[in-house]
Amino acid sequence: MTPVAPWCVVPIKRREAAKQRLASLLGPVERADLAEAMVRDVLAALSAVRGLSGVMLVTGDDGFAALGRDHGFRVLADPTDDGTTAAVARAAATLVGERAASMLVLHADLPLATPFAIEGLLATAADGPPLTLVPDRRRQGTNAMVARPVDLVPFCFGAGSYHLHQRAAEARGIGWHGLDVPELAHDIDRPDDLAAILDHDGATGRYLARSGIGARFRATVDGPEAVQ
Numbered sequence: 001m002t003p004v005a006p007w008c009v010v011p012i013k014r015r016e017a018a019k020q021r022l023a024s025l026l027g028p029v030e031r032a033d034l035a036e037a038m039v040r041d042v043l044a045a046l047s048a049v050r051g052l053s054g055v056m057l058v059t060g061d062d063g064f065a066a067l068g069r070d071h072g073f074r075v076l077a078d079p080t081d082d083g084t085t086a087a088v089a090r091a092a093a094t095l096v097g098e099r100a101a102s103m104l105v106l107h108a109d110l111p112l113a114t115p116f117a118i119e120g121l122l123a124t125a126a127d128g129p130p131l132t133l134v135p136d137r138r139r140q141g142t143n144a145m146v147a148r149p150v151d152l153v154p155f156c157f158g159a160g161s162y163h164l165h166q167r168a169a170e171a172r173g174i175g176w177h178g179l180d181v182p183e184l185a186h187d188i189d190r191p192d193d194l195a196a197i198l199d200h201d202g203a204t205g206r207y208l209a210r211s212g213i214g215a216r217f218r219a220t221v222d223g224p225e226a227v228q
Contacts, residue, residue: 005053006102006122006146007095008046010068011078011087011157012039012059019109025191025220030213037207038188039064041111043071044203048115051122053100058087084157095150102148105155109187110143111197111204117183121146129175135162137185144184191217 016028018035026034046055057068060078068075076094078087088105095103104122106113125132125146131153134144142161147153152174156164162178169176186196197204198214208214 004101005051006104006148007053007100007150008049008055008104008106009088009091009095010042010046010055010057010106010108011084011091012057012061012064012108013084014059014061014081015063017081019188021189022191025194025217026213030211033207033211034188034204034213035109036063036067037203038109038111039067040203041200042106042108042113043067043073045113045115045118046073046106047071049118049122050115051119052104056091056095058091085155088155088157092150092155100150102146103150105142105145105147106184107143107187109189110184111188111200111202112183112186114183117181121179121181121184124179128177131165131169131174131176133162133165133176133178134181134184135178136187141187143187144181191220 015032015035019026019031022031055073056076057064057073058076058078059065060081065075076091078090080086092103121132121134121144130148132146133142135141136143140160140162142157142165145165153165153168153172156168166176186193188194188197194208194217198208198217199205
């Protein structure tokens with residue numbers, strides 16, 4: 001029997017709440033616009049992914065909701081905006097009620113995500129244990145997760161979530177494995193995270209160039225001569 005394809009859940013914060021840890025480098029409007037550019041890159045990648053039952057955005061932001069619908073994706077309202085863990089739990093409860101077999105959780109700040117990388121994750125997860133975790137490049141956060149079934153483990157996104165999800169699985173005797181996916185490892189949380197995406201050929205890279213943020217970042221790293 002062919003396994004049922006997973007649903008992909010993408011939790012997205014409101015624009016005004018996005019990327020607070022970049023406040024030392026970016027103003028509120030810049031952070032919001034950067035978040036939107038990254039969302040556009042992630043949704044563009046998902047639009048080309050084969051092997052999903054569907055894509056569900058969980059957001060309380062009307063603009064991001066409209067963007068998701070423009071891509072033909074489903075939108076689940078997040079009126080409380082209580083954070084990533086609560087948003088994913090809301091989506092999981094909905095999918096459990098609809099008898100979805102499995103779920104891919106993918107963050108919205110992964111501008112290097114590609115259809116090939118996502119499809120590779122899905123293929124590996126389908127042949128592996130019930131829980132697949134993709135860490136960030138610091139191996140602290142969980143940038144992507146495939147759970148089979150949807151409510152396999154409690155969700156605990158945030159600081160140290162990669163290890164918290166591992167421990168949650170082990171405490172329940174659930175098999176899991178970690179999978180390093182370079183294209184999905186690079187989330188944008190701190191100023192130094194921008195270095196890898198300054199020349200990115202996508203919405204994020206174009207925004208960094210157009211806004212002048214890229215040049216400003218290079219100046220802080222290399223000195224004023226870097227932008228002369």
